[in-house]
Amino acid sequence: MANDDQREPEALLPLTPAVFHILLALADGEKHGYAIMQEVEARTGGATRLGPGTLYGSIQRMRKDGLIAEVPERGEPVHGEERRRYYRLSGFGQRVMQAEARRLEELVHIAQSKQVLPGFGTTGGA
Amino acid sequence: MAYSPCHAGTLSERLYRLLLRTYPRAFREEYAAEMFLDFRHAYHEAAQRQGAWGVARLWRDVFGDFITTVCAQRVRSWLQHDERDYALAGKEQLAMALQFTLDVAQRTDLGRTRANNEDNLISVVPDDQQILQAKGALFVVSDGMGGHSRGDVASEMAVQQVQTAYYQDQQNDIPTSLREAIKVANLAICQANEVERASGASDANMGATCVAAVLHEQMLYAANAGDSRVYVLHAGQLRQVTRDHSLVAQMVERGEITPAEARTHEKRNILYRSLGQPDVEIDLFTEPVQEGDAIILCTDGLYGVLTDDDIRAIVERYDPAESVQQLITHANAAGGPDNISALVVRVTAA
Numbered sequence: 001m002a003n004d005d006q007r008e009p010e011a012l013l014p015l016t017p018a019v020f021h022i023l024l025a026l027a028d029g030e031k032h033g034y035a036i037m038q039e040v041e042a043r044t045g046g047a048t049r050l051g052p053g054t055l056y057g058s059i060q061r062m063r064k065d066g067l068i069a070e071v072p073e074r075g076e077p078v079h080g081e082e083r084r085r086y087y088r089l090s091g092f093g094q095r096v097m098q099a100e101a102r103r104l105e106e107l108v109h110i111a112q113s114k115q116v117l118p119g120f121g122t123t124g125g126a
Numbered sequence: 127m128a129y130s131p132c133h134a135g136t137l138s139e140r141l142y143r144l145l146l147r148t149y150p151r152a153f154r155e156e157y158a159a160e161m162f163l164d165f166r167h168a169y170h171e172a173a174q175r176q177g178a179w180g181v182a183r184l185w186r187d188v189f190g191d192f193i194t195t196v197c198a199q200r201v202r203s204w205l206q207h208d209e210r211d212y213a214l215a216g217k218e219q220l221a222m223a224l225q226f227t228l229d230v231a232q233r234t235d236l237g238r239t240r241a242n243n244e245d246n247l248i249s250v251v252p253d254d255q256q257i258l259q260a261k262g263a264l265f266v267v268s269d270g271m272g273g274h275s276r277g278d279v280a281s282e283m284a285v286q287q288v289q290t291a292y293y294q295d296q297q298n299d300i301p302t303s304l305r306e307a308i309k310v311a312n313l314a315i316c317q318a319n320e321v322e323r324a325s326g327a328s329d330a331n332m333g334a335t336c337v338a339a340v341l342h343e344q345m346l347y348a349a350n351a352g353d354s355r356v357y358v359l360h361a362g363q364l365r366q367v368t369r370d371h372s373l374v375a376q377m378v379e380r381g382e383i384t385p386a387e388a389r390t391h392e393k394r395n396i397l398y399r400s401l402g403q404p405d406v407e408i409d410l411f412t413e414p415v416q417e418g419d420a421i422i423l424c425t426d427g428l429y430g431v432l433t434d435d436d437i438r439a440i441v442e443r444y445d446p447a448e449s450v451q452q453l454i455t456h457a458n459a460a461g462g463p464d465n466i467s468a469l470v471v472r473v474t475a476a
Binding site: 032033034037049051052053054055056057059060084085 | 149153156157160161163164165167168187188190191192194195196
C-alpha cells in the first residue's frame with residue numbers, strides 16, 4: 001500500500017490476542033486460514049484455538065486495516081482439493097506486529113521489575 | 127450462497143452450512159467457502175484422532191465461537207450499513223413496529239403421572255424495535271421424547287436453537303427463516319444423537335415435537351413437526367392452525383375415527399414426523415391476525431384431555447396469565463396423563 005509508511009503502527013495497539021496470533025503465524029510465510037488455526041494451536045500447546053468466526057472475522061478487519069493481504073494467485077490446487085485462499089503480511093502489518101511485540105516486552109520488563117515472575121529476584125512459589 | 131452447493135455432506139457439514147448462513151451476507155460471500163473447507167478438515171482430523179470425543183469438542187468450540195462472532199458480525203454490519211438484507215427503508219417503518227400490543231403468558235406442568243417434564247417453551251418479544259420490525263415476535267413449544275429421560279434435553283435444544291437461529295438469520299423472508307431455524311434445531315438434535323451413538327450409546331435416539339409461531343405485522347406464521355399445536359381464537363371461534371403429524375390425526379382426516387376417539391386411541395402417541403429425524407419436513411401455515419384475537423400454542427398434554435371447546439371457553443374468558451393457569455388446572459383435573467404446556471398471546475391495539 002502506498003500510504004503504508006505514513007501510518008503509525010502504535011495507533012492500532014493494543015492488538016487483540018487473535019490478531020497478534022495471526023500476524024505471528026504469517027511472520028514466516030503466507031498461509032491459508034486453516035494453516036493459521038493449526039499453527040496457533042500447535043504453538044500454544046493447544047491453549048489457544050481460534051474458532052472459524054474469530055479467525056475470519058479478524059482476517060476481515062486485518063485486511064481492511066491493511067495489516068495483511070490476500071495472495072492473488074498460487075499455483076495449482078493440491079491433489080484435487082479446492083483452491084484455498086492464502087494471506088500474507090503487509091509491510092505495515094510487519095511493523096504493527098513488531099510494535100505490539102515491543103509493547104508486550106515493555107510490559108514484561110515492568111513485571112520483572114516488580115518481581116512478579118520467579119527467577120527474577122524472587123524465589124518462586126512451591 | 128457464495129459457497130459451493132452441498133454434495134451430500136455429513137450431518138455435521140450440513141449443520142455447519144446452516145450455521146454459516148446466519149452470518150451477514152457480505153461476510154458470508156467473502157469467507158463462508160473457506161470456513162466450510164476448514165470445518166471439513168477440522169472435522170476429519172478430530173474424528174480420526176479422537177473419535178466421538180474429538181467431534182464433540184470440535185462442536186463445542188464451533189458453537190461457542192459461532193454464538194459470539196455471529197453477534198459481533200451482525201452489530202458490525204449494522205454499524206456499517208452494509209447489510210442490505212436487513213436494511214430498513216426509512217423511519218416510518220421503524221415507527222410502525224409491531225402495530226399490536228401483546229399480552230403473553232406461558233406455563234408448563236409435570237401433569238399427574240409423569241416423573242419428568244420433557245416439555246419446553248419460550249416467548250420472545252424483542253425490545254429492540256428494529257429487530258421486532260424485521261423479525262417479529264417468536265413463540266416456540268416443544269415436547270421432548272426419547273428413552274433415558276433425554277426428551278427434556280431435546281425439547282430444550284429445540285426451543286433454544288430455534289430462537290437463536292431465527293433471530294440470527296438475516297433474511298427478511300419470515301417463512302423460510304422460520305423453517306430453517308427449525309431445521310437447524312433438528313440438525314443439532316440429530317448431531318447430538320450421532321455423537322452419543324459414536325461414543326457407545328447405540329440407542330441414543332432423543333427427539334421432540336416443535337411448533338414455532340412468528341407474529342409479524344398482522345400475520346401469524348406457524349411452522350411445525352410433530353403434534354404440538356397452534357390455535358387462533360378469533361371472534362369466538364377457535365381454529366387449529368397447524369396439522370398434527372400423528373397417526374391418529376391421519377385417521378381423523380380419513381374419517382376413520384372422530385377427534386374424541388383420537389384423544390383416547392392407543393396409538394395416539396405415534397408420530398410420523400418429529401425433530402430427531404435427519405430429513406424432517408417442516409410444514410408452514412399462515413393466518414391473518416386482528417386486534418382482539420388470541421394465539422394459543424400447546425402440547426398434546428393439553429388438547430389430549432381438553433376439547434377445543436374447553437380451550438376456547440377458558441381463553442375467551444380470562445386474560446393470558448389466568449388462561450394458562452386455568453388450562454393447566456383443568457388438564458390436571460382431567461387426569462393430567464402427560465406433561466402440559468400452554469402459551470397464550472392476546473393481541474390488542476398498540
